[in-house]
Amino acid sequence: MSATTATKKSGPSAGPPKGKPRKPRRAGWWLPYALLAPAIIFEVVIHVIPMATGIWMSFLKLTKMFISNWGNAPVIGLKNYAVALDFNSAVGAGLLKSFLITVAFTILVVGISWGFGMAAAVALQKSFFGRGFFRTLFLIPYALPMYAGVIAWKFMLQKDTGALNHLLYDNLGLPGDKPFWLIGDNAFWAVVIVAIWRLWPFAFLMLMAGLQSIPNDVYEASAVDGAKPLRQWSAITLPMLRPVNMVLLLVMFLWTFNDFNTPFVLFGGSQPPAGDLISFHIYNASFLTWNFGSGAAMSVLLLLFLLLVSGVYLLVMNRRSKRA
Amino acid sequence: MKIRTFAAAAAIAALAITATGCSGGTSNSGSSDGGGKTLTYWASNQGTSLDNDKEVLTPQLKKFEEQTGIKVNLEVIGWNDLQTRIQTAVTSGQAPDVLNIGNTWAASLQSTGAFMPFDSAAFDAIGGKDKFVKTAMDTGGVPGQDPTSVPLYGLAYGLYYNKAMFKDAGLTPPTNWADMVADAKKLTTGGKYGFALAAGSYTENAHFAFINAAQNGADLFSADGKPTFTSDGVVDGISRYLDLMQADKVVNVGNAQYDNGTKAVNDFAAGKVAMILNQNNADSSIVANGMKNDEYGVVAFPAPAGAKDVASHVAGINLSIFKNTKNKDGALKFVKFMTSPETQTALGKPFASLPVLAGAKAVFTDNVEEAKTFSDIYANKSKPLPLVPSEDQFESTVGKAMNQMFATIASGGTVSKADIKTALTTAQQQVEAAG
Structure with missing residues (x-):
């Protein structure tokens, strides 16, 4: 209401405007907006609204009493966060433990996948007979539908009938009893191995693409100066792949930290404590006890942590690249 | 610069995936058409497979259509998915009109307020509350409120034993816990085991936590609905059940990975184990796996000498109507039809269920003795799981904790x-935090 009265007062009768005279709109001024609109609308619908809903949910007591009518769920402020961060209670302690397991899982998976990817990319850099075959072979885990791949691992990791135990104990004759891989402490290693198997072809693909952009004469020149392959790798390949690595490591970190599908398919409904990765932990916290407010609060905490890590990482890396 | 923009975009995209990951979940196809001529019905898996369920139910649904002109769209949902599907339906409002629930969830689902309470008018429409067996009807919801579900199939646990294996070892079916363990030890020889347990199934584990605790006279919830999981009776009961694998060693440690009852049933039907603990609907699966009905016997799950004679919880499947159904009259007619004596008799045999109608006879087996045993367990030796809103959380938290205990034992550790x-x-704190 106040806006309309204001325009009336400052209407044409109030004299010429004090600022610059307004340009008449050009024909077709709306076109850029119209072209941007679909992208913005979808961005809002697909990303912004669910995120905002998730954050809003984290302040509610959204248990099963209220799930059929969200509007009635009482606002409880930061209580969900207090419970999640009270590390002396069962819920908080469980979240902390799951977080630490996920950190270890992420470091191992990203580090080893990157190492494998780099080794394979460098090995296949020079052209030789059969290079195309190996490139395709190495990319198979990435091309396989995720469920099919992980379920195959699930079969291989069975205790009595699995291929892995058969190979280790029946064929190679390791002493002792066949161990469980999907329950107990070995579950951690099982999920690490499967995650590496899934992730390393991506690192391989990215690094292989990056290697194509390094001119061959640099290597030739260094060879003339007497550089051996290891020196070439550390002095030429690594620095020139820096931009690729920067993005690659960040993306792999975020994917791995959030990995839900691998543990979910591998362990089914009940994950062993040793393989209690954080996305799965949050899913259980929400769906097992129908406490969606608490689950949302944990998700927001995870989001904040990942934002912090990504922000610091980009800040540090960009500052360094400016200095260089 | 380009790299930086790309990195930032990648980071944002990856984060957005995290933030929205939670809202994914199971997609839901159930919907109720506006008109009064169709109903959507979610059935649980009772037969030997989802397809088998469909085959058994379709003729009945046809009959219902002939009688009332209402077409029923059937979807059969496996046990691993049913709870999540119901959860999604409750949350989104995109729900079937009529559905099956595990009767132990009745009080929990009632508290969501998404189901239609059966008031006296609704009961009149389906033929009255008194047509049901009282034990079964008591599982319909929280005592003192209008129930939100009515019984459909009755189930109870029994101890299935392989007659030939018992005879060869000169044993008779056990009548108390010590006998059962002694028999199982004798039968654990030559690669065969006395017992198979679904030790990786949280629902099965939770049921036996309850049954063993009930034998010790311990309750899982106080009168006002607060969890009391840590009392000595509960701890001793769980310990006794775990000891079948840990101390008595009559269960193959590989059973820790049996995440549903079917795997134990398969072992039993294949003659690899002498005993299993299963509900009466195992009958159809055992026979489907090639074991004849006269090759196995059933007795009540025995309690230790001097303990309370509880052999099962009051298990079974209930029918509920979603509150927001657009065809309430049709839904009530359908519930009446499904709980009518004719339909109950027709479904009792293929689904191997116990009758939930007062005065009805068990038809699930031709074996008179077995029918008598199960009817006796159901009527006299079953105790209902606590009828409190947090019951489902007891199943998930305690059941999953027991999965881990079995996993520890199986991988060589000990659980004191x-x-x-x-x-x-820990489980109790989780339930309290959610309550």
Whole structure:
């Protein structure tokens, strides 16, 4: 209401405007907006609204009493966060433990996948007979539908009938009893191995693409100066792949930290404590006890942590690249 | 610069995936058409497979259509998915008109307020409350409120034993816990085991936590609905059940990975184990796996000498109507039809269920003795799981904790009573935090 009265007062009768005279709109001024609109609308619908809903949910007591009518769920402020961060209670302690397991899982998976990817990319850099075959072979885990791949691992990791135990104990004759891989402490290693198997072809693909952009004469020149392959790798390949690595490591970190599908398919409904990765932990916290407010609060905490890590990482890396 | 923009975009995209990951979940196809001529019905898996369920139910649904002109769209949902699907339906409002629930969830689902309460008018429409067996009807919801579900199929646990294996070893079916363990030890020889347990199934584990605790006279919830998981009776009960694998060694450690009852049933039907603990609907699966009905016997799950004679919880499947159904009259007609004596008789045999109608006879087996045993367990030796809103959380938290205990034992560790108490304390705190 106040806006309309204001325009009336400052209407044409109030004299010429004090600022610059307004340009008449050009024909077709709306076109850029119209072209941007679909992208913005979808961005809002697909990303912004669910995120905002998730954050809003984290302040509610959204248990099963209220799930059929969200509007009635009482606002409880930061209580969900207090419970999640009270590390002396069962819920908080469980979240902390799951977080630490996920950190270890992420470091191992990203580090080893990157190492494998780099080794394979460098090995296949020079052209030789059969290079195309190996490139395709190495990319198979990435091309396989995720469920099919992980379920195959699930079969291989069975205790009595699995291929892995058969190979280790029946064929190679390791002493002792066949161990469980999907329950107990070995579950951690099982999920690490499967995650590496899934992730390393991506690192391989990215690094292989990056290697194509390094001119061959640099290597030739260094060879003339007497550089051996290891020196070439550390002095030429690594620095020139820096931009690729920067993005690659960040993306792999975020994917791995959030990995839900691998543990979910591998362990089914009940994950062993040793393989209690954080996305799965949050899913259980929400769906097992129908406490969606608490689950949302944990998700927001995870989001904040990942934002912090990504922000610091980009800040540090960009500052360094400016200095260089 | 380009790299930086790309990196930032990648980071944002990856983060957005995290933030929205939670809202994914199971997609839901159930919907109720506006008109009064169709109903959507979610059935649980009772037969030997989802397809088998469909085959058994379709003729009945046809009959219903002939009688009332209402077409029923059937979807059969496996047990691993049913709870999540119901959850999604409750949350989104995109729900079937009529559905099956595990009767132990009745009070929990009632508290969501998404189901239609059966008031006296609704009961009149389906033929009256008194047509049901009282034990079964008591599982319909929280006592003192209008129930939100009515019984459909009755189930109870029994101890299935292989007659030939018992005879060869010169044994008779056990009547108390010590006998059962002694028999199982004798039968654990030559690669065969006395017992198979679904030790990786949280629902099965939770049921036996309850049954063993009930034998000790311990309750899982106080009168006002607060969890009391850590009492000595509960700890001792769980310890006794775990000892079948840990101390008595009559269960193959590989059973820790049996995440549903079917795997134990398969072992039993294949003659690899002498005993299993299963509900009466195992009958159809055992026979489907090639074991004849006269090759196995059933007795009540025995309690220790001097303990309470509880052999099962009051198990079974209930029918509920979603509150927001657009065809309430049709839904009530359908519930009446499904709980009518004719339909109950027609479904009792293929689904191997116990009758939930007062005065009805068990038709699930031609074996008179077995029918008598199960009817006796259901009527006299079953105790209902606590009818409190947090019951489902008991199943998930305690059941999953027991999965881990079996996993520890199976991978060579030991689980002491102190360990059990610690795990139950954690479970109790989780339930309290959600309550």
